[in-house]
Amino acid sequence: MPARRKVTIITDELREWTQPIGLVVATHGLKGAVKVRPIHGAADQLFTAGSELCVVLPSGRRQKLTIQTCYAKGTTWIVKFAEVEHIDVAEKLVGLQLAVHKDWKPHLEEGEFLLSELLGMNVVTEAGEVIGEVLDVMENPAHDLLVTERGLIPMRREFIKEVDRQKRQIVVSLPKGLISEEVPKKRRLRWRR
DSSP states (O other), rough: OOOOOOOOOOOOOOTOOOOOOOOOEEEEEEEEEEEEEEESHHHHHHHHHOEEEEEEETTSSEEEEEEEEEEEEEEEEEEEETTSHHHHHOOOOOTTTTEEEETTTOOOOOTOOOOHTTOOOOOEEEOOOEEEOOEEEEEEEEEEEEETTTTTEEEHHHHHHHHEEEEEEEEEEOTTTTTTTOOOOOOOOOOOO
């Protein structure tokens, strides 16, 4: 019987770095800095000197990048990665997504929630009337909006009274006319040819 050959298995340590945190939108200067548009408000926790991020290349391969310097500028961050030393390399990053490990969670203050936590929660009034579940959360310049089957609910303190993570329930107090009084009928799916 011939001897078995050992096969070396190569594992990609970055394959679990799948949680998107920002998008490279442009270059900044000639020394390789880039402008990054963060996806959520915890950017100040992520964009600090020495932090490691992962860029997802068009081939699907991931590359770890270390932040050398960074600062906020308007709605974007100017980030200089230690591995990127020239504008030619920085230009190849434009349009690519930055990610962190899938288990990363931002530090949340009292009254702050992740969008992923709110999706699927049941919305009820203080009187106990069921409005429906949160289908989506829309970003809006003034405030985010909870999308339900009966309408949009502004994420403002005067409307959102309680968010209960254990019960997966949001208690609201809404003025008359803000949402539809009746639950929409389920639409039948039609086959297309």
